[in-house]
Amino acid sequence: MPSLDQALRAALHNRHELLAELHQQGTDCYRLFHGSQEGAGGLTIDRYGPQLLVQSFHQSLSRDELLQLAEECQASLGTQLLLVYNDRSQGNSRIDRSDPVYQAEPAALEDLIGHEWGLNYRVRGRHAGQDPLLFLDLRNARGWLKAHSADKSVLNLFAYTCGVGLSAAAGGASEVVNLDFAEGNLAVGRENGQLNPQLQAMQFVQSDYFPAIRQLAGLPINARRGQKLPHYPRLEQRQFDLVLLDPPAWAKSAFGTVDLLRDYQSLLKPAILATAADGVLICCNNLAKVALADWREQVLRCAEKLGRPVRDWQVLAPAADFPSQDGQPPLKTLILQF
Numbered sequence: 567m568p569s570l571d572q573a574l575r576a577a578l579h580n581r582h583e584l585l586a587e588l589h590q591q592g593t594d595c596y597r598l599f600h601g602s603q604e605g606a607g608g609l610t611i612d613r614y615g616p617q618l619l620v621q622s623f624h625q626s627l628s629r630d631e632l633l634q635l636a637e638e639c640q641a642s643l644g645t646q647l648l649l650v651y652n653d654r655s656q657g658n659s660r661i662d663r664s665d666p667v668y669q670a671e672p673a674a675l676e677d678l679i680g681h682e683w684g685l686n687y688r689v690r691g692r693h694a695g696q697d698p699l700l701f702l703d704l705r706n707a708r709g710w711l712k713a714h715s716a717d718k719s720v721l722n723l724f725a726y727t728c729g730v731g732l733s734a735a736a737g738g739a740s741e742v743v744n745l746d747f748a749e750g751n752l753a754v755g756r757e758n759g760q761l762n763p764q765l766q767a768m769q770f771v772q773s774d775y776f777p778a779i780r781q782l783a784g785l786p787i788n789a790r791r792g793q794k795l796p797h798y799p800r801l802e803q804r805q806f807d808l809v810l811l812d813p814p815a816w817a818k819s820a821f822g823t824v825d826l827l828r829d830y831q832s833l834l835k836p837a838i839l840a841t842a843a844d845g846v847l848i849c850c851n852n853l854a855k856v857a858l859a860d861w862r863e864q865v866l867r868c869a870e871k872l873g874r875p876v877r878d879w880q881v882l883a884p885a886a887d888f889p890s891q892d893g894q895p896p897l898k899t900l901i902l903q904f
């Protein structure tokens with residue numbers, strides 16, 4: 567078993583070419599160390615522009631270990647970074663904000679800017695949520711969107727901080743609609759828009775997924791028996807040229823349950839109906855225990871049953887900063903061409 571230090575050195579060595587490529591394309595947000603896949607379960611190290619974000623999910627690092635890892639990364643990149651350590655090993659992956667191991671310098675916790683595909687993104691080491699403001703394993707999907715959005719109407723579902731929407735806007739989309747129920751996440755999406763003032767303005771819809779997508783798809787919204795539904799914004803039925811569906815693994819609301827293991831179909835079906843006849847739907851499943859082949863069959867069958875067979879499909883894998891020894895990365899992305 568290699569030491570942590572050896573494992574990190576190998577990880578940095580393996581990224582040499584990738585990082586040169588990423589820097590060339592205007593990206594300074596990427597993963598430097600990917601947990602068990604590179605020899606240390608529950609440890610991730612990410613660069614977000616000027617910031618180095620170390621996160622531990624299984625066991626805390628000691629201060630010496632942390633500082634040594636940070637030193638190794640900075641030496642390899644040839645640049646000084648602002649260190650933030652988010653220890654999430656204590657329960658429910660929540661950050662231990664008492665910081666017994668290491669307290670970040672104030673400058674590291676300021677509002678910073680990172681870059682991906684030449685775009686500016688808000689970077690914040692600490693905020694109300696637990697996860698960083700940009701999910702790095704979706705970079706290739708954002709790149710695809712940027713390359714294929716010219717003159718397209720784009721719907722970004724479960725938008726989080728609207729990185730997909732921003733990429734589509736940068737690709738020349740005619741219209742970008744970001745949808746999420748969390749106002750705090752959309753607020754960061756708005757900031758991301760403001761950080762890229764040259765782009766066309768995006769739209770933001772704060773709504774639960776189920777009533778929003780069912781209205782767009784022209785499907786009824788059913789209340790559970792005897793229950794009154796909370797308020798939801800009214801939307802007209804319509805379709806988009808490009809739709810991105812990237813839901814969380816599990817989430818429950820008054821309108822329904824997002825459950826990527828047991829019920830992908832109730833998410834997928836209305837999303838297909840909201841995709842134009844010759845449009846493209848990019849759908850994701852980030853649950854590690856769902857195998858790509860099984861999920862793909864389910865997705866293709868669902869489209870077939872709806873009378874919207876897929877003409878062509880393509881798998882988009884995360885980039886090499888998310889290595890997977892068995893070739894089965896947790897984040898699976900399918901591009902469906904109707």
Ligand SMILES: C[S@@+](CC[C@H](N)C(=O)[O-])C[C@H]1O[C@@H](n2cnc3c(N)ncnc32)[C@H](O)[C@@H]1O
Binds near residue numbers: 725727728824
């Ligand atoms: C895994 S993130 C999606 C990542 C995102 N697609 C991206 O590009 O970074 C999950 C998002 O889904 C939102 N969400 C969860 N359940 C929802 C629901 N029922 N309706 C609308 N948004 C929901 C959360 O607020 C969060 O922003």
